[in-house]
Amino acid sequence: MEFSILLPAFAAGIVVLLSHVPLGREVLTRGIIFIDLAIAQFAGLGLIAANYFGFEAHGLEIQFFALLGALLGAILLSVTERFLADYQEAGIGILFVLAATASLLLIANNPHGGEQLQNLLVGQILWVEWVQLIPAMIIGLIILFMSISYSNLFKTKWFYLLFAVAITQSVQLVGVYLVFATLIIPALASLKLNKEKQIFFPIAFGIASYAIGLIMSSVFDLPSGAVIVWVMALLSLAWMCNPLKKQTKDSS
Amino acid sequence: MNNIFKGSISKFLLATILVASNSSTFAAINVLACEPEWAALAKQLGGNHVVVNSATTALQDPHHIQARPRLISKARRADMLICSGAELEIGWLPILLKKSGNAKIQSQAIGHIMTADHVELLGKLEKVSRSMGDVHAAGNPHVHLDPRRMVLIADLVTQRLAQIDPDNSESYRNNNQSFKSDMTAMLERMKATVESLRNKRWVVHHNNWIYLNDWLGLQQIATLEPKPGVPPTTKHLAKLVSSLNENPVRAIAYGSYQPKKAANWLGKKTNTSVLALQYTVIDWEKPNAIVSWYESLITSLANALVP
Incomplete structure (x- = not known):
């Protein structure tokens, strides 16, 4: 096995976990599971809209317009949260389909642009290059630090903005499915742990999932992202049904 | 319990290493084809002197692929790359080439063949705008559907194989001759x-x-x-x-x-x-x-x- 192929992908997994574990915990608490899909859709919409109005985005401009779209999504989400309150999940769903269909309408006569633009924003973990990890690493460390030192910030509207920045990055690194899984599964598996373990246990759990998933995708020659998602889900299932864990809980 | 766990991990790793090393067969020339038609051509001309892999199957759209670890390692090992070119694989081939870090198959190298670069293309466009749909400015890339163009490409691949592996050049030329005469015979029969x-x-x-x-x-x-x-x-x-x-x-x-x-x-x-x-x-x-x-x-x- 050529570890040099898997290494950048593994590093990308760790970087994504840094921000997604704290964000995922808050997503679970708020009960807004599909928010990442909505934000990713808005990032794509930002790029497609820029293209529609005549900007041929390259390099950093792509990031700029994607982030603009994602931030617009974040602002709209904080607005729906205010007006829909307990029905925020419905608000997320509606914003998701609106963003998705707005993209469809903008690219109705423009398949070349549309499809390629959307591909720009959905990465595959194996294509990750080392330089891409630097901005993601910085964002990840900032979010991890804030979740520990300024955890109150996560309870405010600012959460949506942090979330938008992190998701726009991570979707480009590892794709939508892995982002969703990384956000939800480790956080869910660690729900019953006491508070101080709730950050580092899920990160370790996630790192193990990425490592095993990447090795298995290499052994069985399967698409890496999909294998990691399954490994993560099965590992968390095993963890939650683990009889050893119950014993320690009873004895404590 | 702990020992069993450790044991199964080391067994798993061992199996992993065995499977991975097994896939690198010691053959003269490794060819990576982007589409099955070029894999078929490489196999036809290279015979036993080549090991051929195809990045896509006949049931996949060659415009898009899902990245797998072994695809990258195949690209690293390849002595020759045969693709359609003319932007057909633009969504994934550039990044695959970059990730492979393999000088033998980078553009300009002998081992880099974009078949559309070597035959006359139809559907060339003076000016491409996005309103025209998913068109390729360089021309239509699906050249394998014409046997007349296919034999021209076969000549080119034969020549490149002979350059990369001079020891077996005689065999490549013979394979190309019999490929072309089979083609002529079939076309005669189906006239x-x-x-x-x-x-x-x-x-x-x-x-x-x-x-x-x-x-x-x-x-x-x-x-x-x-x-x-x-x-x-x-x-x-x-x-x-x-x-x-x-x-x-x-x-x-x-x-x-x-x-x-x-x-x-x-x-x-x-x-x-x-x-x-x-x-x-x-x-x-x-x-x-x-x-x-x-x-x-x-x-x-x-x-x-x-x-």
Whole structure:
């Protein structure tokens, strides 16, 4: 096995976990599971809209317009949260389909642009290059630090903005499915742990999932992202049904 | 418990290493093909002196692929890369080449063959705008559908194989000779069938058959997609229904990796037979895969288009 192929992908997994574990915990608490899909859709919409109005985005401009779209999504989400309150999940769903269909309408006569633009924003973990990890690493460390030192910030509207920045990055690194899984599964598996373990246990759990998933995708020659998602889900299932864990809980 | 766990991990790792090392066979030349037709050609010409892998299968759309670890390691090991080029693989080939870090297959290297660069292309465009759909400025990349272009490409691949592996150059030239004579013999045998297809009218799903039209003299009246890459729209289909009812065609065809819904719908509306065509070689590892594929392509076309 050529570890040099898997290494950048593994590093990308760790970087994504840094921000997604704290964000995922808050997503679970708020009960807004599909928010990442909505934000990713808005990032794509930002790029497609820029293209529609005549900007041929390259390099950093792509990031700029994607982030603009994602931030617009974040602002709209904080607005729906205010007006829909307990029905925020419905608000997320509606914003998701609106963003998705707005993209469809903008690219109705423009398949070349549309499809390629959307591909720009959905990465595959194996294509990750080392330089891409630097901005993601910085964002990840900032979010991890804030979740520990300024955890109150996560309870405010600012959460949506942090979330938008992190998701726009991570979707480009590892794709939508892995982002969703990384956000939800480790956080869910660690729900019953006491508070101080709730950050580092899920990160370790996630790192193990990425490592095993990447090795298995290499052994069985399967698409890496999909294998990691399954490994993560099965590992968390095993963890939650683990009889050893119950014993320690009873004895404590 | 702990020991068992450790044991199973080391067994797993050992198995991993064994499987991984097993896949690197010690053969003279490693060829990575982007599409099965080029894998078939490499196998045909290289015979036992080459190990061939294909990045996509006949049932996959070569515009998109899912990245797998072994694809990258195959690219790292490759001595030769054969793809269609003309932007067909633009969504993934550049990053695969970059990730491979393999000088032998980078553009300008002897081991880098984009077949569309070496034959005359149809459908070249002076000016490409996004409103035209998913078109390739360089020309239509689906050149493998014309046997006349295929033999020119075979000459080129033979020459490059001989350059990379001079010791076996004699064998490559012989394989190329017998490939070409098999092709000529088949075309001779099928001459009447090929002739019978001239000027037959048909409708296709996506505009990727123009080299076949050029070779056989088929008249492609329309495509189901209003513009390349745009899924059929109701307005476009309605227009097709009325024009086909006035001026019938023999068949509506779609390629093996394309959706069949629109073709079936139009076929029912206009009482036209619907034809699923092998867009490329399926069993590329079989001997004479390319020649037999052309033969079955002509046969199924004749069955559908010739009364």
